[in-house]
Amino acid sequence: MKTALVTGGSRGIGRSICIKLAAMGYYVLVNYKSNLQEAEATLSLIKENGGDGELLQFDVAQRDDIKQVLGGWITGHADDIIEVLINNAGIKDDSLMAWMKDEQWDNVIKTSLEGFFFVTRLVLDGMMMNRYGRIINVVSLSGLKGLPGQANYSAAKAGVIGATKSLAQEVGRSGITVNAVAPGFIKTDMTEDLDEKELKRMIPVNRFGSADEVAYAVGFLASKDAAYITGQVLSVNGGLYS
Template structure:
């Protein structure tokens, strides 16, 4: 029995790190992608290995088509027998601003990192999933993509785009036993929400608390498993009842 490989983009910290650690404990060999934070990526790698898991680092910028192609091609050349069975598109950035004040790069950077990256990373990997008739694509989206949040027109646009892409792609590949789902976290304690006033915001949440990255990771673990084989094209919210 060969290894099962899972690629987690933006896997060095926050929700991505929790997902990488959880999938490693499920028996996947984890390919941890990150852009520049080598220190955090090493810490995540070491945590997985110390816990008896198996992982490697694969740095590239998900928003750069050539960088993505070059990194994935070179990984495949080194691992000719392997294929990536689970892809978690988790990389994302926020550059919040009211639209009237939004700079060109605040729009384009968020679009490239959060939406174009879905296309850049998924397209090369889905071919093998279809050939092998087995695959899981899990896209990390957001409450912002479902509800829309003021100051996040750029972020909401990208997450809404990935949600629609999830539903369309799921229909293209379902016959080949490849599932495509999205996970929409609400407020989760992570780097991404470090600048958000938890005391104020938790009043909006019926459960009266922020979520933990590990809770999101458990849901991703289920979607990556055989147990979720009849679930595809879905957006599953994990938000403490904040918005349904």
């Protein structure tokens, strides 16, 4: 069974990626933290489009949760290698650094950066034994450019970008590619409070992107056609910052 795992797959970009990977023939593990209703909606969309998958509830910020739930799934499905891993889960908790609370820093770093590490390390063994794998990390314009009020988020995503480049060099000989996709302003729950009319003036294509447009980029990097692309960061931002 060709299997793909998408962390934070219940909504937004994660949902679109789940649907795209299912259309590519993958059995999709839809990870979610707490919103069962949205996760079930994602799984229903997958099945409506002829795909299949299941829900996998764990918090990527909790290493013990990852080991118990994801580790348990891997142990119980010895013949079902996770070929594609999409590290998409992330949270924002913006504040100027002078007023940023400890928990704002900790929660954002744990979810994006530590979540990437503990999930990826667990999945890598199977990929290396199989001598094939695709790891795509969803980062951000903020991790490339830095944005005011997002020292925590920018640091977390920049850290994942650095880890992407490092890991790509470690596992390339095993047939595993490791890349990142860096969305700009995408229409999701995370951007619904932004002033699109004002911000789109900064974007050369003069609009926000869609979650599906990010998913198309992820789908290409997850395909066998992208076998000679690794250690790269693909910006999906309408030309805002390249």
